[in-house]
Amino acid sequence: MSTLSYETELDKVLKGENVCHDLSVSQLVEQSLERKEGMLTSTGALRATTGKYTGRSPKDKYIVEETSVRDKINWGNVNQPISKEVFENLYKKVLNYLQKKDQVFVSKNFAGADKNYQLPIRVVNEYAWHNLFARQLFIRPTQEELKTHEAKFTVISAPGFKADPNIDGTKSETFIMISFEKRVVLIGGTEYAGEIKKSIFSIMNYLLPEQNVLSMHCSANVGNEGDVALFFGLSGTGKTTLSADPERHLIGDDEHGWSHTGVFNIEGGCYAKCINLSEEKEPQIYNAIRFGSVLENVMLDDQRKPDYDDTQLTENTRAAYPLELIPNSVMPSVAGHPNTIIFLTADAFGVLPPISKLTKEQAMYHFLSGYTSKLAGTERGITSPEATFSTCFGAPFLPLPANRYAEMLGEKINQHEVQVFLVNTGWSGGEYGVGKRMNLSYTRAMVQAALQGELNTVETIVDPTFGLNIPAHCPGVPDEVLQPRETWTDKVAYDAKAAELATQFQENFKKFAKVSDEILNAGPKV
Template sequence: MSRVTQSMRGECCEDEDQRDCLYRQLSKVGVEINPKKTRVWWNLGFDEVRAMELQLEEGELTPTGALAFRTGIYTGRSPNDRYIVERAPSAAQIAWGDVNRPISPETFEKLRHVIGMAAAEAANIFVFDGYAGARKDVSIRVRVIAERAIQHHFARNMFLSPECVGESLGSPSEWRPQLTIISFDSAHAQYQKLGLNSEAFIVFDMEQGLGLVGSTRYCGEIKKGVFSVANYLYPPMGILPMHCSATKGKDHPNDTVLFFGLSGTGKTTLSADPTRLLIGDDETAWDNSGVFNIEGGCYAKVIDLREESEPDIFRAIRTDALLENAVLDETGRPDLSDGSITQNIRCSYPLAHIPSHEPTKTGDHPHAIVFLACDVYGVLPPVAKLSESQAIFHFLCGYSSKMTGTERGVNEPTPTFSPCFGGAFMPRSPFVYAKLLRDKIREHSCAVYLVNTGWTGGSYGQGSRMSISVSRAIVRAIVTGELRRCQYRDPDDIFLLATPTHVGGVSHHILTPRNTWNCEWLYEATALKLRDQFLNHWSWLAESSPQDMEELGLGRVIRGD
């Protein structure tokens, strides 16, 4: 077993002093351990945690070696149950509102007590110590305390174990976490009395570096919780945290490209390219040395996944992977076409499961940036090149679609404006991130493109989803520099977007959205509807911070009459 456990039935720590030190550390965050009732497991290896998962009947092995499990009633994130403690000095830095809901320190302590009571009844508690951030000098020390082996396994997949950044952690007493997340789905609060939205709660105290996750065992809450705190910690350091994937060329180390987008819009799919090296598929940061992965693994949406269309991701569903909420057939094989549990079937796996991955999880400054706008209206072009002003406009708008099942209550593709293409995870004002992006685009002369991975030939329900082969051809043209050199049409008269006259491997017909609709007046009406939504969102941003808007000095980026 690991350094903390001798056997499945053994004591929790070979060294009594180390065990007592760990218990004291847990006690400081409200997790009291009764050694006669609870065993604590620390930094288990993959084989060890898999044995625990099977012993505790938390999941079952599939024929590929992946472990399948279910998350209960919560099969996606619960954004309406996410809170941040309103406490000085961080309170002055948080963009309070529908995304960042304030909660009092007193309520936080009551929820911590609820977590503590659940921990006191637990037969097993699992502790993972590791990092968020592959750049060692700016990585964040993370501790995840959970009641389920599955969550421990998930943390090991998604974050960086000490050895991944060249360290050897001899014992838990050596660890000084900057962020601790405690996740107990058996913790149930009297949410009405506490003024919460529902029985689930995801709460972060920036001053204490502490997060609480209760009443939900959806693993994505842990992942996005760490990301949210990174999004708070990094900007004052001049580091831009981004909801994006990143790849680099195999033969050209300075050939780095970023892909921004909401969950389910193509970040993971388009970055899993066998001709390139994957730096990371979802959460990336950009500092003075280049970009680095915040995570150590991938969390891919795999509904309807087929080997012939996405071979690398399909083959990643193997030993050490976790398959979440998939229906298994009578032979135990997952049926990824069956969304009867949820459309948000997910697979968590180490980055190394992708054959073409970058071992250092780092890359040079990007030469190209892609905004993936999954347009549910079907009126945006497959690709457009953006000016600097347009890039910041579309970054602040973050127009895309929430895809089915990614959040609680989202049952069909739904248009949304999510600033920074990740507004749900950004504690600070979107202008903080926009200014960092603008400065880095200028410094490194990045080309920026808007790519529609959504609908074409009509809106959702009438048109069709953009072919993955089309999106891949467009990305290939961006990566190779073809779209830097090609000819562009004059900007359209609604969105003022300049589209290329030719993209290798893409039909000329679909490059102009108007041409793909059977009814021109319906296209026009739908495009104007989306235009008005852009303008409404922009007005909201301008009213929220006129000084920031003036400082950015954006010109005319969309028709406003």
């Protein structure tokens, strides 16, 4: 089936009488309520639940094995190949399924705030609330832009269509398939809205490096003096929380590109974890959850007030809202070159320092390692934190080989003399189940000190296991908190756990065969 025939098949569906095009936020909320897809909360946000799929389904994500991408994709457990025949069969079935629905919702959007690298996209949804989610998460066209908008990629999401693995060639009822040649993303069998967002991110992670733009799984903000900071980290490590700083201006909370002119947001909204969210700790995010925003899997009380502490459905509760609901956001969301990069990790072992300054070689080592803990609920089957290494802090979304992204980052760190820090937002005083999660106020103080250059001249202590330069002092943080071994009552247990994690670092890094000795020697020593 050619690209043209794919477009013709899709055009037939989109011209149907059951299709609603580019509805407003109010109309999509109204449709969601009429169709009983969700309910309004006391804050005015729309709350929906996603059934048994409350996180991404990485084992059900595929890239179609096509001639033009076959030699470029980093095939493996993350980028699983699927045949064109399997894709084409499911594509026809999903379109036929949508033609029979009472209503289908379509919106035109963009990915990429920098117009030089902007991708026009179209999102086709079975559910109105999913279309609202897409409208708020991607960049919304103006009325003038809608007139000339021509989608270069289409996401088709039909949660009610479930695959039959015995017939359709999938592993389960769920499938997320990307065809780069047909410019189509096909999603079925899951109601989790994050699949829509992350599929476009995966596409941009393929397209942008081809244009010499580094695509990054990070949040970004900018100070009043124009100083830009990037925060790398997987879900739950604090990207959204730490970048939403009332003293700085938010560029974006999750996905960015870094071109020859600076950084830009790939999205037009934020998708924040809201477990234990409070107005006191995170006022910007808390107050952004109002009419037009979407809450996923958040429990409500009798007055329909969100209970952010209730994990009855999942710990991966989410809030989706447009960027402009953050008071000091940058619109359009573009800025200059970064001055500071912060790698965020949620260390479930409790042995990494809360902050350390990295040499360029250490920065490359930890970027390639991408160590953190998968937190409960972000993926199906994860019920408690697990140590994991996710290359470039975004392996689930990187179609190209890791070295491609790492080399681009190293070049940019050199070119722009960027300061790099590793920040542990995970556990202190013991491993998960024994110690406690790092105090958010301490983390904020450390990040602020790093961004303001206050740690550049502070005396540092070299960690004997990890080789990291730990500041001896930091404004607003007790000295003993900075040295992880001092926070453990049982020092012998700390040494054993540190050695265990260091060994895991070394074992993981064996897969990077082509790195320099300088980078290899920048890692932990057992």
